[in-house]
Amino acid sequence: MSRTLAILKPDCVKRNLAGEVIARIQKANFKIVGLKMVRLTKETAGEFYAVHKERPFYAGLVEFMTSGPCVPIVLEKEDAFEEFRKLIGATDPKEAAAGTIRRDFAESKGENIVHGSDSPENAEREIGFFFSERELVELK
Ligand code: IDP
Ligand code: MG
Numbered sequence: 269m270s271r272t273l274a275i276l277k278p279d280c281v282k283r284n285l286a287g288e289v290i291a292r293i294q295k296a297n298f299k300i301v302g303l304k305m306v307r308l309t310k311e312t313a314g315e316f317y318a319v320h321k322e323r324p325f326y327a328g329l330v331e332f333m334t335s336g337p338c339v340p341i342v343l344e345k346e347d348a349f350e351e352f353r354k355l356i357g358a359t360d361p362k363e364a365a366a367g368t369i370r371r372d373f374a375e376s377k378g379e380n381i382v383h384g385s386d387s388p389e390n391a392e393r394e395i396g397f398f399f400s401e402r403e404l405v406e407l408k
Pocket of ligand 2: 386
């Protein structure tokens with residue numbers, strides 16, 4: 269079993285799609301072991317996406333991620349990060365495979381509904397960014 273971090277982004281929460289997206293995640297057999305609602309600040313969003321600091325979309329990304337509450341979720345499954353990236357699809361919904369969450373719900377490459385960690389190392393770091401160990405439940 270491994271863990272990954274999902275974030276329901278502000279567009280997902282604002283458009284009242286959180287329930288539908290969580291249902292899709294659960295139907296794909298991910299187990300939720302942590303979940304909360306947070307409002308990111310310029311500082312916390314900037315730190316979370318620091319790897320993209322030099323990219324042209326960085327300022328817009330920070331603006332978007334602070335535009336409303338988000339819902340970080342810790343998910344457990346075998347090969348969690350790979351399986352979750354498959355479930356959400358490509359960054360740009362126009363390029364995302366049929367049946368993926370971004371393809372079905374996202375409106376643009378920037379406002380793309382959901383985040384998913386891209387490696388086990390980043391999953392650990394990103395989970396730690398939002399959750400302490402005591403906020404994660406033991407399922408067994
Ligand atoms: P990912 O979320 O699929 O891993 P990344 O390349 O890590 O994609 O980019 C992080 C986030 O930055 C994306 O999910 C999206 O919200 C935003 N982003 C990435 N590329 C662009 C772009 O070309 N235009 C606008 N926003 C972008
Ligand atoms: Mg990424």
